[in-house]
Amino acid sequence: MGDLLDRDLISNLPQSIIESILTRLPIRDAIRTSCLSTKWRYKWTTLTHLAFDEKCVTLSNDRTLVERSLIDFITRALFLHQGPVHKFQLSTSYLQSCPDIDQWILFLSRNDIKELVLELGEGEWFRVPSCLFYCKKLTRLELFRCELDPPPAFKGFLCLKSLNLHQVLVAPDAIESLISGCPLLESLALSYFDSLALNIRAPNLKYLCLEGEFKDICLENTPLLVAISVAMYVTDDIAEHFEQSSNCNFIKFLGGIPRLERLVGHIYFTKYLSIGNDQGILPITYNHLKIIELYQVSFEDMKEILVVLRLITNSPNLQELQISGSSNTLAAIEASDLDFWEKQCPSDCAFGRLKVVKMTDMSGVPHEMEFIKFLLKKSPVLETMSITPYAYVLDGRLNMLIELVSFKRASPEAEILFIQD
Numbered sequence: 001m002g003d004l005l006d007r008d009l010i011s012n013l014p015q016s017i018i019e020s021i022l023t024r025l026p027i028r029d030a031i032r033t034s035c036l037s038t039k040w041r042y043k044w045t046t047l048t049h050l051a052f053d054e055k056c057v058t059l060s061n062d063r064t065l066v067e068r069s070l071i072d073f074i075t076r077a078l079f080l081h082q083g084p085v086h087k088f089q090l091s092t093s094y095l096q097s098c099p100d101i102d103q104w105i106l107f108l109s110r111n112d113i114k115e116l117v118l119e120l121g122e123g124e125w126f127r128v129p130s131c132l133f134y135c136k137k138l139t140r141l142e143l144f145r146c147e148l149d150p151p152p153a154f155k156g157f158l159c160l161k162s163l164n165l166h167q168v169l170v171a172p173d174a175i176e177s178l179i180s181g182c183p184l185l186e187s188l189a190l191s192y193f194d195s196l197a198l199n200i201r202a203p204n205l206k207y208l209c210l211e212g213e214f215k216d217i218c219l220e221n222t223p224l225l226v227a228i229s230v231a232m233y234v235t236d237d238i239a240e241h242f243e244q245s246s247n248c249n250f251i252k253f254l255g256g257i258p259r260l261e262r263l264v265g266h267i268y269f270t271k272y273l274s275i276g277n278d279q280g281i282l283p284i285t286y287n288h289l290k291i292i293e294l295y296q297v298s299f300e301d302m303k304e305i306l307v308v309l310r311l312i313t314n315s316p317n318l319q320e321l322q323i324s325g326s327s328n329t330l331a332a333i334e335a336s337d338l339d340f341w342e343k344q345c346p347s348d349c350a351f352g353r354l355k356v357v358k359m360t361d362m363s364g365v366p367h368e369m370e371f372i373k374f375l376l377k378k379s380p381v382l383e384t385m386s387i388t389p390y391a392y393v394l395d396g397r398l399n400m401l402i403e404l405v406s407f408k409r410a411s412p413e414a415e416i417l418f419i420q421d
Helices: 002-006 015-023 027-035 063-080 099-109 130-134 172-180 236-243 249-254 269-274 302-313 327-331 340-344 366-378 397-406
Strands: 049-053 087-092 115-120 140-147 162-169 187-201 207-221 227-232 262-265 291-297 320-325 356-362 384-389 415-418
Touching: 027 049, 049 063, 063 099, 087 099, 099 115, 099 130, 162 172, 172 187, 207 249, 227 269, 249 269, 262 269, 269 291, 269 302, 291 302, 302 366, 356 366, 366 384, 366 397, 384 397, 397 415
Parallel strands: 049 087, 087 115, 115 140, 140 162, 162 187, 187 207, 207 227, 227 262, 262 291, 291 320, 320 356, 356 384, 384 415
Antiparallel strands: none
């Protein structure tokens, strides 16, 4: 029995299992295993996944000392490393424009790097070195607070499937070329960009997340998109640009994505879709669209209302709908054309699969209430409709509740939840 306990069972495990164990440890602890025995001295040096952060070193109030310790730790780890590095992640607020990062990326470009994540903190922005563009096997690239300037000869990352740029300074034409130069791209996230007009050509793109000040967005070749999340921030210049536009943004943005399954539109998104000349009947039916979330919808803007109506009536398999109202409706005057919903829809219109509706920041203006009435009347399998009034609507809450109770429901199982907190 004693001999069995003395046996070193872990050291004799297959190398692939040992590497799996070490990969799950913080890199500092993985390197410390070299002290266990001579067998373990170089086990960590063949790890293909390396993730560094501030926990790699002892923190102190001396920022310069922490920065120097972190640089030395990472440099020594890469110097002792053997074999390919498939994933390299650096997440720290201590290193900004650090020349040592250039040398690390050069090392990685020669070691079959496939996934690169650089998440740097506040301060001077890091300028990505040109050697990054020679990482031909990259499948995932995430850059935070960096300057990106692809060289003229750069044709794209032919293997890249995931691209995330957060607060990255890059020329508009360069970012479009970068996207179109990644033929296998499946996931794209762009956040905190200023006054960007973006034309996306990505035939294999499935997941798209946009957040920032966008002057224009055109999905020119994205037929495989299944999920979209957009948050638009609008300056006075961009608002003026929108007012002068005659193009139909709805068609330009959503007119060529028949496989869409989930759509999330944050601030100003429905307003953006409503801009431009009305194109009448949509040329597309969203047969796969199951979840729609639209935030800050103005129910006093008939063009925004039409956007909502077009989306839901052209999504026959819609299951979940979430809409928040705009606080601007609090100052609205009495609405007209309250039978708008019935006029715009065929008499046999029904949402045959809609089960969950969530309405938040409701102010009780007429078109909001008519929309709720319309959904209840046209949703035969509805299970839950929750309604949360806008925080500053106090006097009208009782009237809202009385009106809601009087609405007819197509679904005998439909439950209305009026949430006041």
